[in-house]
Amino acid sequence: MEILIATLVFIGAFFTLVGSIGLVKLPDFFTRLHGPTKATTLGVGALLIASSLYFSSQHEGLSLHEILITLFLFITAPISAHIMAKSALHIKKNEEKKERLDA
Amino acid sequence: MKKFFPHPLLSLALLVAWLLLNNTLSFGHLLLGAFLGLIIPYMSASFWPEHICIKKPFVFLRFIAILLYDIVVANITVALQVLGENKNLHPSFITYPLSIQNQLGISVLASTISLTPGTVSCDLSVDQSTLLIHALSAQDKEKVIAHIHQRYEKPLMEVFVQC
Numbered sequence: 001m002e003i004l005i006a007t008l009v010f011i012g013a014f015f016t017l018v019g020s021i022g023l024v025k026l027p028d029f030f031t032r033l034h035g036p037t038k039a040t041t042l043g044v045g046a047l048l049i050a051s052s053l054y055f056s057s058q059h060e061g062l063s064l065h066e067i068l069i070t071l072f073l074f075i076t077a078p079i080s081a082h083i084m085a086k087s088a089l090h091i092k093k094n095e096e097k098k099e100r101l102d103a
Numbered sequence: 104m105k106k107f108f109p110h111p112l113l114s115l116a117l118l119v120a121w122l123l124l125n126n127t128l129s130f131g132h133l134l135l136g137a138f139l140g141l142i143i144p145y146m147s148a149s150f151w152p153e154h155i156c157i158k159k160p161f162v163f164l165r166f167i168a169i170l171l172y173d174i175v176v177a178n179i180t181v182a183l184q185v186l187g188e189n190k191n192l193h194p195s196f197i198t199y200p201l202s203i204q205n206q207l208g209i210s211v212l213a214s215t216i217s218l219t220p221g222t223v224s225c226d227l228s229v230d231q232s233t234l235l236i237h238a239l240s241a242q243d244k245e246k247v248i249a250h251i252h253q254r255y256e257k258p259l260m261e262v263f264v265q266c
Contacts, residue, residue: 014182015178015182018181018182018185018186019185021185021186022181022185025185025189026185026189026192027189027192027194028194030194030223030225030237031192031194031239033223033237034181034185034220034221034223034239035185037217037218037220037223038178038181038182038220041174041178041218041220042174042175042178042220045174063126064123064126065123065124065126067123068120068123068124071120074214074218075214077217077218078213078214078215078216078217078218078224079214081217081223082213082217082223082224082225085223085224085225085226085237086225086226089225089226089235
């Protein structure tokens with residue numbers, strides 16, 4: 001059991017790290033968006049499964065809060081990514097307009 | 104009946120969410136959750152203009168299973184792409200022609216696209232006919248479009264039906 005939990009925590013930490021690395025090293029705004037959305041899915045997902053398993057095995061009764069956290073994350077993460085991408089598109093559009101006006 | 108009980112599935116989901124939040128199955132919380140499940144859909148009815156029926160629950164469950172599998176696989180590919188060199192990436196925008204019509208279906212599809220690593224949905228056209236997607240590495244745009252259509256949009260079209 002402990003080995004399983006440790007593996008899950010490790011996987012979660014690894015993918016969260018990769019997400020953060022992606023945020024730093026990818027070349028432009030839109031590619032950077034991919035980093036954090038990925039970290040939330042598998043990274044946080046694995047950590048939450050580990051947490052659920054740990055608290056279910058250590059204490060009495062099932063611990064199912066984590067399912068709810070996963071659900072809320074899966075609902076909210078795409079929306080924030082979508083809003084950021086959309087606003088980036090609009091700002092870029094405005095910049096193009098400005099250039100045209102300046103020229 | 105429909106007036107007082109507009110969204111039975113939403114009511115059920117709220118009850119389950121309430122029980123999960125409290126991590127109990129005690130009678131008091133069951134009652135309180137049922138009350139909230141009745142009152143919240145009633146008060147937020149104006150936020151749900153369309154009546155969507157969820158048909159074929161098994162197709163939906165299979166869709167979720169496929170999605171979870173794809174998330175794991177795509178996470179590994181994207182992790183390799185992120186750790187690899189930047190010049191190997193081919194970031195590009197893809198215009199995806201939507202076949203699904205109702206709003207709930209479109210929002211679930213857009214969320215699915217954002218959740219699967221490697222693609223983020225950026226913008227929905229005003230007439231709701233195309234979705235702008237940004238892909239981290241897409242050399243063959245047609246392939247990405249066909250993949251999304253085959254794996255995600257088709258089952259969603261079967262599940263969310265206007266009624």
